[in-house]
Amino acid sequence: MLHGSCLCGEVQYEYSGELGPIAMCHCSQCRRAQGSAYATNSPIQASQFQFVEGRDLVKEFESKPGKKRAFCSECGSPLYSRLDSKPALLRLRIGTLKTQIEAKPEYHIFASSAAEWYEFKDGLPRYAELEDGPLV
Numbered sequence: 254m255l256h257g258s259c260l261c262g263e264v265q266y267e268y269s270g271e272l273g274p275i276a277m278c279h280c281s282q283c284r285r286a287q288g289s290a291y292a293t294n295s296p297i298q299a300s301q302f303q304f305v306e307g308r309d310l311v312k313e314f315e316s317k318p319g320k321k322r323a324f325c326s327e328c329g330s331p332l333y334s335r336l337d338s339k340p341a342l343l344r345l346r347i348g349t350l351k352t353q354i355e356a357k358p359e360y361h362i363f364a365s366s367a368a369e370w371y372e373f374k375d376g377l378p379r380y381a382e383l384e385d386g387p388l389v
């Protein structure tokens with residue numbers, strides 16, 4: 254079982270499934286939502302994710318039609334995003350995990366939208382968008 258929480262700790266969640274491949278997403282929405290170069294996300298099974306505390310504090314912002322970004326309304330921590338078109342899947346912001354994990358990020362996505370000040374130095378594959386081929 255994986256456990257996680259927001260910054261203030263009012264929202265606590267647990268996840269009993271497996272993490273999917275961890276991606277660093279450089280899309281402009283993720284950059285703004287995190288206030289950083291990218292979001293580090295893993296696709297997870299929505300059916301195996303649950304809030305154990307603070308569910309009422311979780312708000313969802315619809316960043317584009319059909320795409321919701323969930324965050325703690327008290328402290329602002331981003332928790333996951335989801336698509337109305339893929340209800341079985343959440344994209345967990347793995348920086349909110351409290352449980353230590355073995356998995357490492359596998360690739361960069363939306364590398365074509367990366368901040369001009371960010372330098373790719375880890376040698377991991379970069380994809381221009383989600384399912385496009387490698388950018389370089």
Ligand SMILES: [Zn+2]
Pocket residue numbers: 259260261262263264325326327328329330
């Ligand atoms: Zn919070």
Ligand SMILES: [Zn+2]
Pocket residue numbers: 278279280281282283284292363
């Ligand atoms: Zn993104």
